[in-house]
Amino acid sequence: MLGTGELHISQSKYILDLLRRASLSSSKPVPTPMLSSLKLTSDRSEPYENPTLYRSLVRELQYATLTHPEISFSVNRVSQFMKNPKQHHWTALKRILRYLSGTYHHGLCFQKSTDLRVLVFADADWASDTEDRRSTSGYCIFLGCNPVFWCSRKQTAVSRSSTEAKFRCLADAGAEILWVLKLLQELRISQPIAPTVYCDNLSAVMLSANPILHSRSKHFEVDLHFVQDRVSKGQLHVIHILADSQIADVLTKPLSTTSFEKFKNKLRVVPQPTMSLRGAVENHHALVTEITNS
Template identity: 50%
Template structure:
């Protein structure tokens, strides 16, 4: 991992590691792509031929998980190909190669951490309901910002089938709040004081409404533990949950493959760019 100190903060990248990974996959001369996954990508667990070199697939996918440490823009795609690591097919390897082609075209990209005196803890949660064609489980995602810089992100398939969009979104909401509680605990141990309540943003109006409603609706009984967990933290004054429009939901990049315009927008908001471009929290540059 390369660390570059700038006048505004720190820039983390993995150019050398990615180049080594491209050489390992014999893709040094591959044609770059603008996104790590096509918008219509639907990876089947059964349709396709078993890859010839299973060990190579597993090795590359494992290495990609390390790249995600400084490249949250590939987190969704990498999580997707990880789901087939026990029985990888040729279509899955094709998806892996597209991720590598995207990284080839963005070798100089990395993660910016900038100085900020306003230590506000802020989280974004999202879910893609029933998006997995193999078992119809939903994908949960979140990203957590401290002082405007991303410090934690996740993209993963939910462990059970959600029966509605709101249910899937609420499970994701519980995940990000659990992560933010851990961050708060760590900061307390370090003697760092936060500014105001932690903010959580969700693009599901139904999930936001349920979070602030003390009445348990029958439709949410199967997520009762998550429901009471979130409500308890809100009642304690630790969190405030608000609604964000879908077109401003940065966690969307961690939930599903996006068209290039939205992908680039949310990638910038995740502060992933080249070292010469400082990305601001609202998506601008300076």
């Protein structure tokens, strides 16, 4: 049951309808939306016989990420093969649906809080795509303890080092932070301190505070200047975090069951609470008593 000041948002009916359309309503659930060892490519198996269904289900899964941020990476991967889906792409898509069949009642839990700091977790999986060697960026923005924005996408350029890949992700996250701050300003919500970005790459963290351009960073100079400018003006703090505490890891790569569950919980994706009729009746009696005595 939800406590005072908590709100749970889920898409149970939408996901059940989606499973019905895919004829997977009675499928056996799986613990993760994607195998940690899976490598999707464009030319590994026979073409899937119903590409229209594939594209339709992927589009609907993109909408499901509104309450299931933990599947963002998996949906992003299968969406990259919508033009010419193969049989093993369909298998990967079915696994996401099988995962949702066991977690359709899960959703985001928002908690009332006086802590309105903007906290960001940013990560990148360097050269993760085996075909074009582009990296995958992932970041999530928290307002206090509640996630308000998350993203998983393939980078537009090939990074020559893990530091460059992480720094491109920092720059993208920084741009989104500016948008969030502007929105909070319009809502008249002041920030007690500058937003904090947590990154698990020590080189990227050191570069963000170092105004001296090194020869190895010239190929991503624009991103470097953008982040360094915000840090030098005190508009952004970039702090190093251990890899096993990096929540954005779930947005950049398929994880083992243990790691996936840990980061999923930190994203505040939890089962829908059971409604208690007894509690509702007690609250009704208390309200009646209060009105009567007033």
